[in-house]
Amino acid sequence: MKIFQILARPFITFVERYYPDAFIFVIILSLITFLSALFLTDSTVTSTLLAWGNGLPMLLKFTAQITIIMVGAHALAHTKPVHRFLTRIGQLPNSANQAYALVAFTSGIASLFAWSFGLIIGAIIARSVASECSKKPFRIHYPLLVASAYSGFVIWHMGYSSSAALFVATPGHLLEDRIGLIPVTETILSSTNIALALMALAIITIICPLMKPEDKDIIEFSPTPVDDNNNDVLDKKGALTLIEKFENHRSLNIFLGFALVSYIVATYWKNGFSLNLDIVSWTFLASGLLLASSPMHFIKLINNAAATVGPIILQYPFYSGIMGMMATTGLMAVITDWIISISTPETLGFFAFLSGGLVNMFIPSGGGQWAVQGPIMIEAALTLDVNPSIVVLGVAYGDQWSNMIQPFWTIPILAIAGLHMRQILGYTFVIFLMTGILYGGGMLHMGSGNL
Numbered sequence: 297m298k299i300f301q302i303l304a305r306p307f308i309t310f311v312e313r314y315y316p317d318a319f320i321f322v323i324i325l326s327l328i329t330f331l332s333a334l335f336l337t338d339s340t341v342t343s344t345l346l347a348w349g350n351g352l353p354m355l356l357k358f359t360a361q362i363t364i365i366m367v368g369a370h371a372l373a374h375t376k377p378v379h380r381f382l383t384r385i386g387q388l389p390n391s392a393n394q395a396y397a398l399v400a401f402t403s404g405i406a407s408l409f410a411w412s413f414g415l416i417i418g419a420i421i422a423r424s425v426a427s428e429c430s431k432k433p434f435r436i437h438y439p440l441l442v443a444s445a446y447s448g449f450v451i452w453h454m455g456y457s458s459s460a461a462l463f464v465a466t467p468g469h470l471l472e473d474r475i476g477l478i479p480v481t482e483t484i485l486s487s488t489n490i491a492l493a494l495m496a497l498a499i500i501t502i503i504c505p506l507m508k509p510e511d512k513d514i515i516e517f518s519p520t521p522v523d524d525n526n527n528d529v530l531d532k533k534g535a536l537t538l539i540e541k542f543e544n545h546r547s548l549n550i551f552l553g554f555a556l557v558s559y560i561v562a563t564y565w566k567n568g569f570s571l572n573l574d575i576v577s578w579t580f581l582a583s584g585l586l587l588a589s590s591p592m593h594f595i596k597l598i599n600n601a602a603a604t605v606g607p608i609i610l611q612y613p614f615y616s617g618i619m620g621m622m623a624t625t626g627l628m629a630v631i632t633d634w635i636i637s638i639s640t641p642e643t644l645g646f647f648a649f650l651s652g653g654l655v656n657m658f659i660p661s662g663g664g665q666w667a668v669q670g671p672i673m674i675e676a677a678l679t680l681d682v683n684p685s686i687v688v689l690g691v692a693y694g695d696q697w698s699n700m701i702q703p704f705w706t707i708p709i710l711a712i713a714g715l716h717m718r719q720i721l722g723y724t725f726v727i728f729l730m731t732g733i734l735y736g737g738g739m740l741h742m743g744s745g746n747l
Contacts, residue, residue: 299506300503300506300507300726301506301507301508301509301510303507303726303729304507304722304723304725304726307721307722307723307725307726308722308723309722310722310725311717311718311721311722311725312718312719312722315703315717315718315721317703317716317717318607318611318703318704318706318707318717319607319610319611321703321704322611322614322615322618322704323614325615325618325657325658326348326614326617326618329618329621329622329627329658330344330345330348330621332627333347333621333622333625333627336627336630337625337626337627337630338626339625339626339627343624343625344621344625347620347621347623347624347625348617348618348620348621349617349620350620350624351616351617351618351619351620351621351623351624352613352614352616352617352620353613353616354616354619354620354664355612355613355615355616355619355661355664356613356616358612358661358663358664359608359609359612359613361574361577362412362605362608362612362708363605363608363609364577364580364581365412365416365576365577365580366416366601366604366605366608366708366711367598367601367602367604367605368577368580368581368583368584368598368601369412369416369417369420369580370416370420370597370600370601370604370712371580371584371588371594371597371598371600371601372580372583372584372587373416373420373712374597374600374601375584375587375588375589375597376587376589377587378587382420382421382424383424383427383428385398385402385421385424385425386421386424386425386426386427386428386429387428388425389425389429389432390432391434392429392434392435392436392437392505392508393505393508394505395425395426395429395436395441396440396441396444396504396505396508397444397501397502397504397505398421398425399418399421399422399425399441399444399445399504400444400445400447400448400500400501400504401448401497401500401501402417402418402421402448403417403418403421403422403444403445403446403447403448403449404447404448404450404451404496404497404500404501405448405497406418406448407448407449407451407452407455408451408452408454408455408456408493409455409456409457410452410455410456410457410576411449411452411453411455411457411662412457412576413576414448414449414452415446415449415705415708415709416708416709416712418445418446418448418449418709419442419445419708419709419710419711419712419713420712421445422441422442422444422445422709422713423517423712423713423714425441426438426441426516426517427517429517430516430517435511435514435516436514436516436517437508437509437513437514437515437516438515438516438517438518438713438715439515439715439719439720439723440504440507440508440509440720440723441517442709442710442713442715442719442720443504443507443720443721443722443723443724443727444500444504444723445709445713446700446705446706446709446720446724447500447504447700447723447724447727448500449696449699449700449705450496450500450696450697450699450700450727450728450731451493451496451497451500451696452662452696453662453692453693453695453696454484454489454490454492454493454496454692454693454696455484455493456484458483458484458662458692459662459663459665459666459692459695460483460662460666460670460688460689460691460692460695461478461480461483461484461688461689461692462480463663463666463670464477464478464483464670464684464688465477465478465479465480465483470671471670471671471674474674474675474678475674475678475684478684478685478688482685483685483688483689483692486685486689488738488741488742489689492693492734492735492738495734496731496734496735499727499730499731499734500727500731503726503727503730504723504727507723507726515719543590543591543592544590544591544592544593545590545591546588546589546590548590548591549585549586549588549590549591549593549594550585550586552585552591553581553582553583553584553585553586554582554586556578556581556582556585557582557586559578560575560578560579560582563575584597603711604708604711604712605708605711607707607711608707608708611704611707615658615659615660615661615704616664618658618659619658619659619661619664619665619668622655622658622659622668623667623668628655628668628669628672629672631651631654631655632651632669632672632673632676633672635647635648635650635651635676636676636679636680639676639680640680641680641681641682641743642740642743642744643740643743644676644677644680644682644686644687644690644743645682645686645687645689645690645739645740645742645743646690646736646739646740646743647690648673648676648686648687648690648691648694648739649690649691649693649694649697649735649736649739650694650736651669651673651691651694652665652669652690652691652692652693652694652695652697652698653694653695653697653698653732654694654698655668655669655694655695656694656695656697656698656699656702657698657701657702660699660702660704660705662692662695662696665691665695666691666692669691670688670691673687673690673691674687682743686739686742686743689739689742690739690742693735693738693739694735697728697731697732697735698728700721700724700725700727700728700731701721701724701725701728703717703721706720706721
């Protein structure tokens with residue numbers, strides 16, 4: 297079927313010619329938000345500027361968590377045991393179509409477990425598959441393979457780490473006095489959500505191979521020279537000193553790794569299996585420490601991974617500033633009030649989905665977006681006598697959906713893959729269209745009373 301090849305071409309051309317770099321993207325969004333606040337609310341230039349500046353540090357903790365996850369996962373992937381495992385996975389495909397499907401499916405499954413797993417594991421497996429398949433008698437279009445990995449991110453909110461669903465299910469949440477607790481059995485574990493998740497996973501697994509370009513347009517994987525990550529000790533002529541032997545003794549990193557594992561187990565024992573970003577961070581670090589050859593080897597792996605986090609550290613405060621403007625100036629309320637004005641009880645979930653997709657372009661954080669948009673959408677649900685679970689899922693679906701055209705979350709996956717976002721977003725635009733039809737239809741189905 298060449299229909300998806302043809303469908304992808306204009307998006308590929310558009311992204312390559314006109315889509316700005318991720319950092320330029322956040323600058324443009326900041327300006328749009330600033331001007332919108334001035335013209336659509338009663339805010340002054342000074343108050344809007346203060347809202348922006350006061351918002352800059354709001355997500356610093358989240359930025360630090362993402363940084364630890366990225367460097368920890370990158371280091372883990374380059375330990376000897378994991379590298380051998382990934383090599384075996386990379387050897388599985390016997391055709392280009394199987395390679396694209398395998399990467400998309402694996403990334404989607406990992407995203408359902410935890411969004412951070414989907415991004416990092418998807419990128420690592422894509423690179424491993426590309427490397428191993430380069431030795432086989434078929435050609436892989438590497439940008440499409442990486443796009444397949446990113447496509448799995450379109451279902452992360454339907455799984456265990458869904459920010460909005462976990463928020464309203466947590467005792468003591470900010471909206472508990474209005475809606476009580478909404479158990480996950482009514483959101484991510486509902487039959488409708490599970491069915492939509494499986495259909496979305498099938499869509500990306502099937503469509504990604506169908507977008508493969510003609511042979512003349514294929515860009516193959518080109519490994520770049522990197523340091524030997526498996527050197528166990530510092531290069532040095534002669535025997536190691538006593539302190540250098542101590543620094544390179546594996547028992548030290550194993551001790552620290554087991555300490556982290558013990559903490560994670562104790563936390564689950566006390567609080568139940570409750571996954572959060574902190575636990576994900578410590579899991580990656582603990583695994584890397586346990587599998588590294590020595591403390592100095594692990595430091596080397598972390599140093600090699602550090603280059604992947606620079607854009608995240610640079611850009612996220614500015615997205616946080618956008619969040620500050622939208623929350624403080626009342627711009628978010630203006631947008632949501634307009635959506636409510638055109639909604640009915642049957643269509644509120646659908647418009648929650650569309651608004652969630654729009655707001656995610658300005659606030660690419662599931663938790664941050666729900667903190668700003670969630671309370672307003674819940675009030676809308678109560679006003680129109682709609683089951684709050686529907687708007688929770690609507691905002692969540694919109695958030696994950698527009699990730700396919702929002703370049704920010706391509707940063708970690710592209711840092712590992714070694715590509716630029718313009719090389720993959722043309723393909724994910726197609727995923728954006730196809731899953732948009734699925735999610736929009738799903739929300740209208742829920743609105744008709746079929747949650």
